Amino acid sequence: MKNYFFAVFLSxxxxxxxxxxxxxxxxRKIFTEALTNYTSYNKLSFLCKEIGGRIGGAPQxxxxxxxxxxxxxxxxxxxxxxxxxxVRNWKRxxxxxxxxxxxxxxxxxxxxxxxxxxxxxxxxxISAKVVEVKNFDELKLLGKDKIEGKIVFFNRAADPSxxxxxxxxxxxxxxRVHGAAYAARYGAVAAISRSLTLxxxxxxxxxxxxxNDSIKKIPAFAxxxxxxxxxxxxxxxxxxxxxxxxxGCFENEDTTSYNVIGELKGSEHxxxxxxxxxxxDAWDNGEGAHDDGxxxxxxxxxxxxxxxxxxxxxRTLRVVHFxxxxxxxxxxxxxxxxxxxxxxxxxxxxxxxxxxxxxQGFCFENGANIKGLIExxxxxxxxxxxxxxxxxxxxxxxxxxxxxxxxxxxxxxxxQRYFDHQHAPTDVxxxxxxxxxxxxxxxxxxxxxxxxKYAL
Amino acid sequence: MKNYFFAVFLSxxxxxxxxxxxxxxxxRKIFTEALTNYTSYNKLSFLCKEIGGRIGGAPQxxxxxxxxxxxxxxxxxxxxxxxxxxVRNWKRxxxxxxxxxxxxxxxxxxxxxxxxxxxxxxxxxISAKVVEVKNFDELKLLGKDKIEGKIVFFNRAADPSxxxxxxxxxxxxxxRVHGAAYAARYGAVAAISRSLTLxxxxxxxxxxxxxNDSIKKIPAFAxxxxxxxxxxxxxxxxxxxxxxxxxGCFENEDTTSYNVIGELKGSEHxxxxxxxxxxxDAWDNGEGAHDDGxxxxxxxxxxxxxxxxxxxxxRTLRVVHFxxxxxxxxxxxxxxxxxxxxxxxxxxxxxxxxxxxxxQGFCFENGANIKGLIExxxxxxxxxxxxxxxxxxxxxxxxxxxxxxxxxxxxxxxxQRYFDHQHAPTDVxxxxxxxxxxxxxxxxxxxxxxxxKYAL
Numbered sequence: 010m011k012n013y014f015f016a017v018f019l020s021x022x023x024x025x026x027x028x029x030x031x032x033x034x035x036x037r038k039i040f041t042e043a044l045t046n047y048t049s050y051n052k053l054s055f056l057c058k059e060i061g062g063r064i065g066g067a068p069q070x071x072x073x074x075x076x077x078x079x080x081x082x083x084x085x086x087x088x089x090x091x092x093x094x095x096v097r098n099w100k101r102x103x104x105x106x107x108x109x110x111x112x113x114x115x116x117x118x119x120x121x122x123x124x125x126x127x128x129x130x131x132x133x134x135i136s137a138k139v140v141e142v143k144n145f146d147e148l149k150l151l152g153k154d155k156i157e158g159k160i161v162f163f164n165r166a167a168d169p170s171x172x173x174x175x176x177x178x179x180x181x182x183x184x185r186v187h188g189a190a191y192a193a194r195y196g197a198v199a200a201i202s203r204s205l206t207l208x209x210x211x212x213x214x215x216x217x218x219x220x221n222d223s224i225k226k227i228p229a230f231a232x233x234x235x236x237x238x239x240x241x242x243x244x245x246x247x248x249x250x251x252x253x254x255x256x257g258c259f260e261n262e263d264t265t266s267y268n269v270i271g272e273l274k275g276s277e278h279x280x281x282x283x284x285x286x287x288x289x290d291a292w293d294n295g296e297g298a299h300d301d302g303x304x305x306x307x308x309x310x311x312x313x314x315x316x317x318x319x320x321x322x323x324r325t326l327r328v329v330h331f332x333x334x335x336x337x338x339x340x341x342x343x344x345x346x347x348x349x350x351x352x353x354x355x356x357x358x359x360x361x362x363x364x365x366x367x368x369q370g371f372c373f374e375n376g377a378n379i380k381g382l383i384e385x386x387x388x389x390x391x392x393x394x395x396x397x398x399x400x401x402x403x404x405x406x407x408x409x410x411x412x413x414x415x416x417x418x419x420x421x422x423x424x425q426r427y428f429d430h431q432h433a434p435t436d437v438x439x440x441x442x443x444x445x446x447x448x449x450x451x452x453x454x455x456x457x458x459x460x461x462k463y464a465l
Numbered sequence: 466m467k468n469y470f471f472a473v474f475l476s477x478x479x480x481x482x483x484x485x486x487x488x489x490x491x492x493r494k495i496f497t498e499a500l501t502n503y504t505s506y507n508k509l510s511f512l513c514k515e516i517g518g519r520i521g522g523a524p525q526x527x528x529x530x531x532x533x534x535x536x537x538x539x540x541x542x543x544x545x546x547x548x549x550x551x552v553r554n555w556k557r558x559x560x561x562x563x564x565x566x567x568x569x570x571x572x573x574x575x576x577x578x579x580x581x582x583x584x585x586x587x588x589x590x591i592s593a594k595v596v597e598v599k600n601f602d603e604l605k606l607l608g609k610d611k612i613e614g615k616i617v618f619f620n621r622a623a624d625p626s627x628x629x630x631x632x633x634x635x636x637x638x639x640x641r642v643h644g645a646a647y648a649a650r651y652g653a654v655a656a657i658s659r660s661l662t663l664x665x666x667x668x669x670x671x672x673x674x675x676x677n678d679s680i681k682k683i684p685a686f687a688x689x690x691x692x693x694x695x696x697x698x699x700x701x702x703x704x705x706x707x708x709x710x711x712x713g714c715f716e717n718e719d720t721t722s723y724n725v726i727g728e729l730k731g732s733e734h735x736x737x738x739x740x741x742x743x744x745x746d747a748w749d750n751g752e753g754a755h756d757d758g759x760x761x762x763x764x765x766x767x768x769x770x771x772x773x774x775x776x777x778x779x780r781t782l783r784v785v786h787f788x789x790x791x792x793x794x795x796x797x798x799x800x801x802x803x804x805x806x807x808x809x810x811x812x813x814x815x816x817x818x819x820x821x822x823x824x825q826g827f828c829f830e831n832g833a834n835i836k837g838l839i840e841x842x843x844x845x846x847x848x849x850x851x852x853x854x855x856x857x858x859x860x861x862x863x864x865x866x867x868x869x870x871x872x873x874x875x876x877x878x879x880x881q882r883y884f885d886h887q888h889a890p891t892d893v894x895x896x897x898x899x900x901x902x903x904x905x906x907x908x909x910x911x912x913x914x915x916x917x918k919y920a921l
Contacts, residue, residue, distance in 0.1 A: 170500050172496065369850070425904070442881055448881070
């Protein structure tokens, strides 16, 4: 590759050819600031390396709350406060064990982890035969006769064939979320589900699972894609193999936690609010770098950018770090209830929860009134790779406010690598590229600038 | 992140809303094949791990040639052949040394490597004081008095402020390419230039440098960004510091090497050719994964996809792996001269040389006749993230054929991470994501399909 590319870049600029009006100049400044100042990238390093995994209820999540509060103040927020709420208090306990005993090979450890919300196996663990299924229909077909007393192994792989990786995740997620509850109906003693990832590696991906209150709670595990294939291979040749499973997870009483909120007061309409948000909790088995440490520092970075450039917004910019997205979305619910209670006027809310990858655009809901504006803004944003604007679900936490009818935006990023890391030990600071991270922050800042100037 | 995203994905499909005609169905098949078959990704592993760095003239480059020939045959090419040419035969020799001697600290090793094409220091190495400059103007201003007998340290950082990283590279490249020749004019004994990367790490990035035949050849080095900053910091407080530099590089007589060519004969117009290409040589200090092993396996993958799907192209698909892009582009020149000599009819040529990252579109030249077609094709391609179609320089090897007037296309990828790896020890197989790689191959295959069906 040679440096002819400068010419190419110039022709990109020329091609899109909008007039260099105030908006494009300000958006240029926003992106330049984001791409030349790595304060927030370094903050992510602290959040990942010094605090680490921080599932709601864990001491690390409280550490993260106070760190975020301090950082928002340091960035120059006018007001910083916590919003208290109760969260579930699930603990993983000791590291999980999964040993396969087969006539085909010496005893072998498989890579598993307990799913979030699962009960533990008890100290003795569970030993049982294994039934592999691809979906709930197969489970039903096998019925109680074939399943009772066994471990159900849900092994439907995510479908890699679509451009976005979210359909791959969505198409296989019911195994993880409801697998144990379904398996328990037929008398299974535990459930193992294939990790929700397109990566072929030996790391299990955790994530929330739910029980059905009327059915016995059985322990639920995720297994790495490599270990899943190995187990499946063994099962083809030894249906009598057994697995020993052990997990020490348990749930304590709900405990107090917090949303973190920081504001830059609007100069003309301080009572009108534009939210930029992410969730501060993260699974305990990684560092929560992409999910969603990236979003946390991006939301802060939006505030830092406006402060640093001296751009005065007419409306109030409110950074919200929601607690407990991963388990029960209590942070999102709490925030929504306060908005309703106080009858706060929100102009829009934006959330970043698709990882710190190169941004591609926004998905939005409740956007009927500003759809025309979005069309007008597109030429200002395409220069920064923002080509994707679609109506659809915005994001988990802000999505709770859908009934409040103001526009909700989810930052959409290049999803190719997202599920390589999500909920896994590979979700570490080193997996985040500083430029990709900062482009996401700048994209949200540009949207805030435009919403503040033109919305309503 | 929850599985609501399936809904989002469906709305993407609906949004773009083109009719599900034959073209969109075939392009869907192409992408599905690429995203569900990882043969070529595994081939890249072999090229990187078993062959490795393969600069023109090195035995590894010849190994790569025979490996590519074999792989193209294995993929079902009708014809596979080599096109011989002479390449430069530069050798790095023993690992380079750079030791800074300053009153401020104990002796310290800095991370440097010789630039491609550089002469060596001789066995005794070079010890001299250092003059830091940012550009050639500063060099001129200092003049012979201040520079003679010293080592010139070019320390202009790449500008990170643009969305594309190519302007950052282009804007700082003259230090690497011509730094030594300029410094030699003023009597410098060696030149060190800051690595052309936006990554902040301790790996030096090599790359070609050229001498001016009328001026003495002095050794040229690249220094890592971290070592460059350290050296600069030392110089601020100790202008009398010295550096010891040693490199063992040398150049042998030109030697024979090859372009690799594999074809799938066209069913209606076999004499009309569509080229899909990349360069098979790569710098010796890494594995040449993104630059340009990715392109090599992508070009092969295009052939594999058509063969595997049983799609018969009317024209001949010709996969070309150019030798010697990195040093003197002799492979590109050889190929162009044969095309002219044989008066071969080319419909178009495509090259992938921007790394195996998520594709964003194509830059094209000589495309006046098909500009309207590209506009028509855009709705078919946007679904796969291909939003960027610009007129400009296509790629280095095929660009040599610009005078032949047929359309040339360069695959454009997300450039954020490209210069973190280019020409550096970090350009390894592990830095390539299989889906991003395969999307690039599918993008080129889709373009080949459309060119074959509609061009002319």
